[in-house]
Amino acid sequence: MKLKANEVFIPGAFPKYTYISRQSSEFDISYEFRLNQSLNTVGFLTSIVGPSKTGKTVLCEKVIGIDKMKDFSGSDFKESEDFWVTIAKRVGLPLESDQTEQRTIQGQGIAGTREGVASSITEKYHSNKDKVIQYFLENDWVLVLDDFHYASPNMQMEIAYQLKDAIRKYFKTVVISLPHRSDDAIRKNSDLSGRLNLINIEPWNTKELREIAVTGFGKLGLNINSTLANNMAQESLSSPQLMQSICLNLSLLLDIDNKDNPKLDSSMLKKAYEMTSLNLLSYREVARKLKNGPNPRGQKRKTYTINSGNQVDIYELLLKALSVDPPKVSLFIDEMKRRMDALVSDTDKPDRLKIKTTIGQVQSIMQTSEPMYQVFEYKDDEVYILEPLFLFYLRWGRLD
Structure with missing residues (x-):
């Protein structure tokens, strides 16, 4: 059965047919191998750093598997709530509570006799860290903490403190952040020194982005001109997500699902860029x-x-x-x-x-x-x- 454009070009989820494996210029190994190696190094925290929309989360989905990822954003963690409580709530682990009763005298009657006493019960929820860790181990889950820079500086330090002990107990964690943003709580934490696997994701180059278009349109039965593919790659601004969006909108404009060998030129490409901007x-x-x-x-x-x-x-x-x-x-x-x-x-x-x-x-x-x-x-x-x-x-x- 012929594939459809929205099956081939997927901007917002895992691109099954147009996933492009890459490797860094520093090492002659793929990012997939590097992440797998890091996750199999017991007692180490994995830190993935790279520009926005360059496929860091998609890399995790490829290596870890979507069903094994428990993903959070840095903004999910608040100073008012325990780190492990936030995680327990998301994964459905029951919380424990402590109850305290407060009694307040409401007033005094004649000759000092008491008129009444008001009482209230306060519940404070907590989650046992070891239970959360054990729950993750039993299900073979990996905590993926995306957009770490969105957490407050104090919360970043608290997360680093909590994770330094958890990783020693086989708790697998991946922290994802942008370059040039403050993630010193992880990368420059002395307690994590020697126990941090840093994976620097480099920006996509024109050749790699062009491969998305060439591969994808090839699966749809269209050979795309290299000049047009290069132009699309340049406009994608090092972002595979943008490239996927442009290719999808171009496919829709060409009605590629219903037409054989549709005509593609630069004017159609401009329309695809403008159409892509409508989603932004x-x-x-x-x-x-x-x-x-x-x-x-x-x-x-x-x-x-x-x-x-x-x-x-x-x-x-x-x-x-x-x-x-x-x-x-x-x-x-x-x-x-x-x-x-x-x-x-x-x-x-x-x-x-x-x-x-x-x-x-x-x-x-x-x-x-x-x-x-x-x-x-x-x-x-x-x-x-x-x-x-x-x-x-x-x-x-x-x-x-």
Whole structure:
């Protein structure tokens, strides 16, 4: 039976037919072998670090198996709740409780006689750590802690403290985080020194991303032009998830499930990019918030005339500079200035200090907003795009 496009290209789940095995440039072994080796090293914690949407979770699904993974996000763990209670609740392990009674005298009657006493019972739930560990061992489960950077700094330290003892009891754990984010609680923890397997996932290159398109369209009976496949790979911004989305939307536009040898050209590719951006409308609000910048407090902002003839302030100019060709997931401050200089048509261009200050102000907005707004980070004079889907939306979505 002929496969359908949505069976071949799967952006949001495990891509059975278009899973691409990769290996790092440091070692001549695959990431799958490396993760399997780490999980079989008793008493070691596995830390996977790599850019957003580069297949870190999919790698775990491939090696561990979806049915054996118990996945959590860093944001699932709160300082108000015990680490093991959070895990026990998710996996359905019964909780134990302690009860305490509080008695309060409500008032005094005539001559000091007591009018009444109010009492309340407080229950505090807890889960025995050893029971959780044993439950995982009996079911051959692996704890996968994704987006570790979403946990508060205090919670990160608490998680590291809890895990250092658990891994010695055969409790398998994988911690997933982004580069350039604070995961020092794991990587620089002296208690975990010598007991940490670090797997650095490198960004996907054009050849690897192109293989998704070539393999997938081949299974659908279409030989894709290498030039178009390279263009798709570049627009995917090192993200296999984006590549899967673009390929799926292109397949739908071509009606590939019902037509033999449909015509594919660059104009159809542009439509696929625009169609893909429709699934990313949540980033419209992110872009708007960053474009608005901080509260001007009644002061009129300076504007710049760009090549289109429009007037933009420094915050909108910053987003435009991020979105122009060629698409990149990291930019040094000097390249940001060159991009802004090329966009501004008059001689009055923002200087390097102004650009750095603006980036710092935008980063402050992101850090005080919900996690979805934290789409890039500025560190050591370099802008790192943490969310490639946001950059893709800047390039192909509608911001107004």
